[in-house]
Amino acid sequence: MAARIKTVCLIHSHLGPALTHLGVRATRLDPPRGTASLPELLAGLPEPPDCVIHQENLGARLVLTDLAKTPCPVVYWALDPHLNFFWQRHYARGFSAVATTQPHLAKAFAAAGAPHAAWVPWHGAPRPFVPHADRAMPLAFVGRVTPQRRRRQWFAEHMARYGLVMRDDVHGEAMAAFYDAARIVPNESIAGEINLRLFEAASSGCLPVAERRPEGVDTLFVPEREAFYYDDVLELDDRLRFALTHPDLTEKMGRAAHAAVAARHLPLHRAAALLELAGRCAAPPRGPEAATAEALALYHLRRSGQLALAGSMIWQRLAAVPDTPEVMAARIQTVLGAGDRNAVLALIGFCLARPALSGHPLTATACCLAACRLDAPGEARLAYVAQAGHGRRDIPRLSGPRDYLLHFAGALEAAGYEAAPGMVFDPTRHLPENAVQCLVAAKALAPDDLEIDRRLDRLLARLPGSEPERVALMSNLTLHRPDDWSLGLTLGLADLAAFRLGPGLEEVVLAAATAVKTGQEKRFARRLALADPSGRLRAVLRSVTDAAPAAAQEK
Known part of the structure; x- marks a missing residue:
């Protein structure tokens, strides 16, 4: 049964009037951008609250620290997780519960270790109706x-x-x-x-x-x-x-x-949902896992440029938590960014000596590619062999960063590290941490490699909103492989999903003609039917192709 909540501390939240309407006393705090110790913030209140609700502020990024020292439930309402999940998946683990505006990410937060996760959508506001x-x-x-x-x-x-x-x-x-x-x-x-x-x-x-x-x-x-x-x-x-x-x-x-x-x-409905969620929760988790969650959230915010945090502070927090694969990868990236070659090589050696780390694709990727940056081919190969040879006798011989990037793109994808939407990845500064980043880095090294384009498009097809990148990739592929109707159809569908009506129809018509020319019209028809269950696109194509002969006769 949910606990009765009488007082709430709101951080960067506008739900005070709604909570008051529900009979709850609400105090609002608006700390500035950066980090703030939650226990210190609460110490300044006239009375301890029954719970804390921290609402994501898109204009003033704030990270609450020392959550484990808070005696009451603390809920985080992630408003923009579709572009911030790469760091919020860590941040959420330190809270009693996380609420998200995106239902599919409620499942993802739970899978990432959040104690409780729920879908609490955006809301509207009461307004008079204008005819x-x-x-x-x-x-x-x-x-x-x-x-x-x-x-x-x-x-x-x-x-x-x-x-x-x-x-x-x-x-x-x-x-x-x-x-x-x-x-x-x-x-x-x-x-x-x-x-x-x-x-x-x-x-x-x-x-x-x-x-x-x-x-x-x-x-x-x-x-x-x-x-x-x-x-x-x-x-x-x-x-x-x-x-x-x-x-x-x-x-x-x-x-x-x-x-x-x-x-x-209305705000009233969202306030009630957040209260119900908080009432089912205990105080935030304690121990090493909580400290790890905080350290990794801060690391990813600094890495992405969303918060200007001192590298020394990040290192101190990462050094104080257990040696998990994600922590070790973060340590290597942090020390590499500081330019300490000996420290990076020492971390690589530490990981290679521990199978639980060297066999993990995230740590192995960091070790191998950091070694490539330092022009240490021996360490790079050892890191590759340690991960790729895990449970295998014969592994392919690879040479150079491009080969390693393609290998680890597959290894990271298989382990569930596919992409990090919202993270602006710079292959000249960042070590890849997922499959898409590996392929982006590989493409920077080999821009004419069509296989990289194909693999990258296959991954991006799973990411809503990536159509502009896919249009660019598929345009390059169709330019080099004009007789492949499947590429043309894929490009046309990406165009249509990106509001490019004319180019999309042109590409699909061309793909259909190519399929006919190569005797594969039945395969094309099956693929098109799967992509167009409503039949809308096929109807438009029929009208376009029927109009073409008529226009030619008029001329």
Whole structure:
């Protein structure tokens, strides 16, 4: 049974009024960016709280330390985990529980060792409903469009044909008023996430038209009644054309979305969910595991450039925790960054002398590639052999960083270390810690290696939002292998998922023609049917191919 919580300390959280409405006394603290000892923060309160809720602040990154010394449950609400899971998976292990806005990451946090993990989505806000007849804009969107967000740029370019009005300079009440003047809000996700824009649009009574890909999104707003969903640019166009030509239905669905916010998606509902989660938890875990979680979270934040932390502080924390594979890899990266060659070689020797470390792909990758950086080929080969030869008699002979990177890409993928979305990897500074990073580093060494491109595309295909990178990779592959229709089809589908309607259709049509020329039209048809279960793309292709002969005859 959940414990009764009467007092809550909120850190970087706006849920105070909602908690007050629930009969809970709430105190809010807003420490500055950086690190802060939680026990020291709580010592300044007039009374000890029954629990602490730390809400991720996207504008002022804060890491709470010394969680193990806190006597009450401490909950972390991760708002942006789809781009921060690479460090939050460690941070969450130090809390009593973690709540995440993404349902699939609740499972990932639990698998990473969080004591409790739950899905607590974003929320909307109560607003009066403005009739659609009084709204001047058919479509609106608030969000940043930058060269670093190529998919969103393509989204904006495609949506211009519908008269989409875009803003990136409005916040708070001004943004809500902007949406109050719009009827439809098409949504785009950076990395396949459920984002706040969905709830902002619904709060203003707009019709949300959102990507279907985020897991659980259709449980938040009922499909066809409270929101429309789409898989690619073809379905998005269908949805928008229908909504624009059926204004009465658009308003009806906007009203339903508005009512859904009031019924299920207010701050009050999220505060109640977080209280229920905290009531099922004990105080944060103690011991070496808690210290390890804190050290690795700080290490990854420094490595990614999200917090300016002293290397000496990171080293002290890493040196004070058990010699796990992830800790040893972090130590090697930290010392390598400091330029201490002898210390790096000593750490490599330490790992190679312990099978539990040398056989682990994460530690072996760090040892081998750090040795390559130091021009120590003997140590690099020993690290490779120790991992690749684990349980094997004959292993391939490799030579040089490229070969090692390709080997460890496979080893890390097999061990579950596939990618770290949100981590900006620099192969000149960072040692790879997952399969994608290994392949990116290998491509930097061998930019014309088509096999690297193919392997990298296969991995990126599992990562929502990676379509711009995949379009670049597949464009290069099709350029060198024009007779491979499967590559052309893959490129066309990636284009369509990235809002590139014209290029996508062109590539699929070309792939179909190539399949016919090589006598593989049946294989092409099967592949296309699997990729297009709705039949929408096949219908468009038929209209395109039927129109081509007619156009030729007219000429």
